[in-house]
Amino acid sequence: MGPIEHAVFQIGVKVEEKFHDLEFGELIRNLASYISEVESAPDDWKTNKNIKKIQEISDKISKS
Numbered sequence: 093m094g095p096i097e098h099a100v101f102q103i104g105v106k107v108e109e110k111f112h113d114l115e116f117g118e119l120i121r122n123l124a125s126y127i128s129e130v131e132s133a134p135d136d137w138k139t140n141k142n143i144k145k146i147q148e149i150s151d152k153i154s155k156s
Contacts, residue, residue, distance in 0.1 A: 100124035116153075123149045 104120030107113055126149070129142035 094128055097124045097128040100127055119149055119152060 101121055101124035104117045104124060107120055108117030111117075123146060126142045126145045130140065130146070
């Protein structure tokens with residue numbers, strides 16, 4: 093687990109513990125999982141499946 097992934101994961105845990113928002117905490121933890129897959133730059137940013145998942149989660153968060 094890289095440092096960025098770890099930090100984001102811990103934020104998700106804190107959201108669940110402090111605000112009792114399990115759904116949002118899970119979204120954040122999922123984001124951490126996808127971040128771990130792209131901590132090193134992928135060959136193709138436009139078609140990378142993990143970056144697409146990060147974008148999808150970001151869109152869900154901004155709409156909440």
